[in-house]
Amino acid sequence: MENTSTRRTAHALLVWGLLVVAANLRASLTGVGPLLDRVQSDLGLAPAVAGLLNTLPLLAFAALSPLVPGLAARWGAERLLGGSLVVLTLGVAVRWIPTAAGLFLGTVLIGAGVAVGNVLLPSLVKRDFPTRVGLLTGAYATVMGGVAAVASGVAVPIAQAAPGGWHTALGCWVVLALVAVLVWLPQLRTPGPVGPARHGQPLPWHSGLAWAVTAFMGLQSLGFYVVVTWLPQVFQDNGVGPATAGWLLFLFQAVAVVTSLAVPRAMRRARDQRGLAAACSAVLLVGYAGLVAEPEWALLWSVVLGLGGGACLVLALVFIGLRTQDAASAGGLSAMAQSVGYLLAAVGPVVFGLLHSLGSGWRAPLLLMVVAAAAQTVVALVAGRGTVVPVSGPRPEPAAAPAEHGAPTGR
Structure with a gap:
């Protein structure tokens, strides 16, 4: 009885730890956009240099994600994640320093810390909660998105009211990062890998299904970062005031949080996720097409895109958890999907802005997003079913872990 109670306590601590970690994976990034004009003005940064504040973290995600499975196999996932939280905390603190060097160094450290969390959370969920992948993934995605939305909404008010202005608005998230470090401390007692250092699960570069999951991850990430970077400007150029445009971006993220809560329940009613993923991608297509046809309907398209x-x-x-057989292969697929996916996401806002500059309007870049959403809809029909066979060969399913309802049963 005592062992059962101890296990329940340990699982509860792990769930809370994962949720608090998730709360830190976007807040320090989404709070930058609303303050970018102030940062650029105060530090005398050229527009292209200021734009690196949004691009550098994505490049860090792309560069570091493939390394995470090997590092986790060597040091243990819990210890690696704990170390990444310390790096993230240090990055937020350094970014509080009122200099351009502190701002960019802190941003790089934040990107490194978040990259590790991005890869490890799906793997840990798969390892410790194999029958609750959809539920727990939906929960931590909701927390991640909710805190990110709040960070966007409160950035300007904090900068206006707090001593230190935008420095404080960016640096205040160190408190949440410190909380995550403290909440994660019990997980550091987990025994590390035994025996010689291993290299981790190879990434499934030769799997067509893995590439479909990667493409879905990349295309939806591209859409998100294009929206948070450019949507307020699109609205302002169509007659919406700056403050209203900022709140419409908050509305987009708030609606996205509410929607994410409904996904696990919808998954339980479906045999696989093809139809659901294609339908949700088609909703994005409608939102982008609406911006092309009737851009003045800003409120409606913010809701649709959310x-x-x-x-x-x-x-x-x-998909990372449901398309894999165990935690190791989930880590490999997570690293692949997030490396390539965030590289695509980093390129997206740049190309979107370049098309706007070349064409002196938003029609061409918005049509690009229509094409991207259409491609995502097609990819969803592949990514929503099946299992990626591990690079090292098939592994048997654990007999004691029944498949989550809605998860694929075929191989």
Whole structure:
């Protein structure tokens, strides 16, 4: 009886730890956009240099994600994640320093810390909660998105009211990062890998299904970062005031959070996720097409894009767990999907802005997003079913872990 109670306590601590870690994976990033004009003005940064504040973390995700499985196999996932939280905390603190060097160094450290968390959370969920992948992934995606939305909404008010202005608005998230470090401390008692250092699960580069999951992750990430970077400017150029445009971006993220709560329940009613993923991607397509046809309907398209975007984020993360057989292969697929996916996401806002500059309007870049959403809809029909066979060969399913309802049963 005592062992059962101890296990329940340990699982509860792990769930809370995962949720608090998730709360830190976007807040320090989404709070930058609303303050970018102030940062650029105060530090005398050229627009292209200021734009690196949004691009550097994505490049860090792309560069570091493939390394995470090997590092986790060597040091243990819990210890690696704990170390990444310390790096993230240090990055937020360094970014509080009122200099350009502190700002960019802190941003790089934040990107490194978040990259590790991005890869490890799906793997840990798969390892410790194999029958609750959809539920827990939806929960941590909701927390991640909710705190990110709050960070966007409160950035300017904090900068206006707090001593230190935008420095404080960016640096205050060190408190949440410190909480995550403290909450994660019990997990550091987990025994590390035994025996010689291993290299981790190889990434499934030769799997067509893995590439479909990677493409889905990349396309939905591209859409999210294009929206948070450029949507307020699109609205302002169509007659919306700056403050209203900022709140419409908050509305987009808030709707996405609400939608993400509904995804696990919808998954339980479906045999696989193909139809759900394709439908949610099609909603994004409608939102982008609406911006092309009737850009003045800003409120409607913010809601539509939030409906599709929130669901697609959860599905992209859920695919990593449901398309793999164990935690090691989930880590490998997570590293592959997030490396290539965030590289695509880093390129997206740049190309979107370049098309706007070349064409002196938003029609061409928005049509690009229509094409991207259409491609995502097609990819969803592949990514929503099946299992990626591990690179080292098939592994048997654990007999004691029944498949989550809605998860694929075929191989």
